[in-house]
Amino acid sequence: MEAxxxxxxxQNTFAKRVVRDFLLNKYLYLMMVPVLAYYGIFHYTPMxxxxxxxxxxxxxxxxxxxxxxxLEHFKAFMGSYxxxxxxxxTVIISLYSLCFEFPMPxxxxxxxxxxxxxxxxxxxxxxxxxxxxxxxxxxxxxIVDFTNSDGVINTLLTYFGYxxxxxxxxxxxxRSIYIxxxxxxxxxxxxxxxxxxxxxxxxxxxxxxxxxxxSRWKQMIHITLPGILPTITILFILxxxxxxxxxxEKIILLYNPAIYDTADVISSFVYRKGLLELxxxxxxxxxxxxxxxxxxxxxxxxxxxxxxxxxxLW
Amino acid sequence: xxxESGAIDKLFDIIIHALLILLVAATLYPLLYVAFASxxxxxxxxxxKGFLYKPLGFSLEAYKSVFSNPGILTGYRNTLFIVVFxxxxxxxxxxxxxxxxSRKNVMWNKLFTFLIVFTMFFQGGMIPVYLTVxxxxxxxxxxxxxLPFAINTFNLIIMRTAFLAVPDSLEESAKIDGANHxxxxxxxxxxxxxxxxxxxxxxxxxxxxxxxxxxxxFLKDRELFPLQIILREILLANSTDSMSTGAxxxxxxxxxxxxxxATIMVSTIPILCVYPFVQKYFVKGVMIGAVKG
Numbered sequence: 001m002e003a004x005x006x007x008x009x010x011q012n013t014f015a016k017r018v019v020r021d022f023l024l025n026k027y028l029y030l031m032m033v034p035v036l037a038y039y040g041i042f043h044y045t046p047m048x049x050x051x052x053x054x055x056x057x058x059x060x061x062x063x064x065x066x067x068x069x070x071l072e073h074f075k076a077f078m079g080s081y082x083x084x085x086x087x088x089x090t091v092i093i094s095l096y097s098l099c100f101e102f103p104m105p106x107x108x109x110x111x112x113x114x115x116x117x118x119x120x121x122x123x124x125x126x127x128x129x130x131x132x133x134x135x136x137x138x139x140x141x142x143i144v145d146f147t148n149s150d151g152v153i154n155t156l157l158t159y160f161g162y163x164x165x166x167x168x169x170x171x172x173x174x175r176s177i178y179i180x181x182x183x184x185x186x187x188x189x190x191x192x193x194x195x196x197x198x199x200x201x202x203x204x205x206x207x208x209x210x211x212x213x214x215s216r217w218k219q220m221i222h223i224t225l226p227g228i229l230p231t232i233t234i235l236f237i238l239x240x241x242x243x244x245x246x247x248x249e250k251i252i253l254l255y256n257p258a259i260y261d262t263a264d265v266i267s268s269f270v271y272r273k274g275l276l277e278l279x280x281x282x283x284x285x286x287x288x289x290x291x292x293x294x295x296x297x298x299x300x301x302x303x304x305x306x307x308x309x310x311x312x313l314w
Numbered sequence: 315x316x317x318e319s320g321a322i323d324k325l326f327d328i329i330i331h332a333l334l335i336l337l338v339a340a341t342l343y344p345l346l347y348v349a350f351a352s353x354x355x356x357x358x359x360x361x362x363k364g365f366l367y368k369p370l371g372f373s374l375e376a377y378k379s380v381f382s383n384p385g386i387l388t389g390y391r392n393t394l395f396i397v398v399f400x401x402x403x404x405x406x407x408x409x410x411x412x413x414x415x416s417r418k419n420v421m422w423n424k425l426f427t428f429l430i431v432f433t434m435f436f437q438g439g440m441i442p443v444y445l446t447v448x449x450x451x452x453x454x455x456x457x458x459x460x461l462p463f464a465i466n467t468f469n470l471i472i473m474r475t476a477f478l479a480v481p482d483s484l485e486e487s488a489k490i491d492g493a494n495h496x497x498x499x500x501x502x503x504x505x506x507x508x509x510x511x512x513x514x515x516x517x518x519x520x521x522x523x524x525x526x527x528x529x530x531x532f533l534k535d536r537e538l539f540p541l542q543i544i545l546r547e548i549l550l551a552n553s554t555d556s557m558s559t560g561a562x563x564x565x566x567x568x569x570x571x572x573x574x575x576a577t578i579m580v581s582t583i584p585i586l587c588v589y590p591f592v593q594k595y596f597v598k599g600v601m602i603g604a605v606k607g
Binding site for chain 2: 017018021025027028029031032034035036038039041042043044045046047048049050052063108111112114115120123124126127128129130131132133134135136137138140141142144145146150152155156184187188215216217241249252253267270271274275280283284287288290291294295298
């Protein structure tokens with residue numbers, strides 16, 4: 001009796017708090033309506049829609065009307081010839097980009113930071129940001145043009161003994177082309193965040209190091225680099241969370257059946273199966289597989305980082 | 315400072331400058347190549363192989379063909395529509411969300427924040443998004459490239475962080491003067507957060523100007539295609555033929571080469587022109603984004 005009354009009064013105060021909060025902030029809630037509607041319609045509805053991965057979806061019957069098939073699509077995917085191929089390609093391209101692409105903007109930021117001449121510094125920054133604004137379609141058009149049999153890069157390489165065949169027809173070159181063009185486009189842009197972090201380092205440390213006779217190289221290794229380590233960690237974790245989201249738009253623009261063996265990744269496969277061949281349920285199952293692996297990677301990277309150096313997203 | 319470390323520093327300086335100059339050259343050259351090729355004489359360009367140091371001859375034929383191509387013109391119009399309406403809606407929606415979430419003592423804000431941030435880490439996937447947009451009835455309308463992308467969550471968080479930095483006292487005094495939330499947001503907070511707003515406009519505008527993927531799946535009618543889809547046809551499907559009708563076959567092939575480059579220039583220059591104006595805000599804007607929470 002006592003307990004229920006206490007619970008009732010607690011409920012009462014909670015309800016009262018809700019009402020009071022609502023009355024007090026009613027315009028704020030009003031402002032939030034479009035925002036919540038947006039997230040509800042365009043983010044949460046697709047999350048609900050993802051259950052078609054467990055159904056045999058046909059547009060006629062709709063999401064609720066289609067029959068459940070359990071994990072059938074997942075099994076079909078994991079048992080298929082494509083599974084290992086696209087998983088392998090996705091992981092390899094991700095690892096390559098983690099090893100070769102991720103460190104580049106950090107190195108660039110460190111280099112720019114050492115330049116004393118202001119005008120040169122600004123020029124380097126301005127020019128290296130530029131490719132970021134060039135659209136992917138144009139970038140891919142340029143890649144195709146430069147690497148085809150009479151393109152600039154190709155012609156140049158024939159002097160070094162390359163056979164002059166169009167590079168995008170060669171399986172073994174796709175990953176290098178992908179990574180190098182990524183670096184070319186994004187190195188400047190991604191260095192901004194590190195440059196911002198570098199500006200926050202306490203200048204007195206450099207003062208002290210100089211008095212101790214440390215060379216600029218030593219200062220860079222022992223002061224500057226540790227100074228931006230927290231930023232590096234955070235970006236690294238975020239990167240891990242996107243590990244399997246290899247830039248599929250670029251792959252779709254660049255690849256061709258001749259190089260599917262090295263170029264096809266999970267998302268390009270989802271695109272082909274789902275939107276070109278209209279196997280909606282199957283391709284949603286592949287998409288869910290992708291999201292779950294990403295989420296697991298993000299959580300573990302965050303966990304490890306929290307244990308190792310106390311930097312984490314949450 | 316001893317002499318040895320002085321010498322090391324000198325070497326260090328030389329290496330750094332050399333590396334940076336190399337990088338600048340590697341960044342700039344492909345863009346210059348395109349620029350040179352676009353104003354070159356088509357015939358000479360076809361015969362040429364390898365590096366291009368200057369335009370080969372001079373001809374504006376390619377640009378003439380580009381501007382007389384109906385695809386490019388409607389593409390431009392559609393892209394402008396998407397950029398203008400898209401960015402306005404982006405900005406408005408992002409600002410509303412960021413403002414509410416930056417208010418303290420609103421009971422459900424923690425929950426709202428969680429629900430919003432969660433979408434950054436888990437998405438329904440390409441197919442369910444497509445089906446949703448289809449069900450809402452936006453397929454084959456330019457709004458399908460605007461409404462489903464009304465807010466970029468990462469930008470929302472950046473903006474919220476910027477709004478939190480505005481001193482409370484300013485709002486207090488505005489409130490005493492009888493200002494409501496809309497006035498506070500649009501008259502006080504937004505003008506005080508101009509660097510971030512500028513960066514947001516740039517981010518969104520670039521995203522809209524360069525977007526092609528969703529356009530390629532949502533749009534069916536040619537009259538609705540934005541510039542990037544037309545570009546994809548020209549650059550990657552190599553269908554420049556339609557643009558130089560009337561010319562003889564061989565000539566058509568030649569002009570086709572230069573048309574590719576001219577199209578790149580025409581579609582890239584506008585967006586490259588925007589960015590020097592906003593560049594000074596970059597570091598500031600990105601830095602705010604880097605602060606977590």
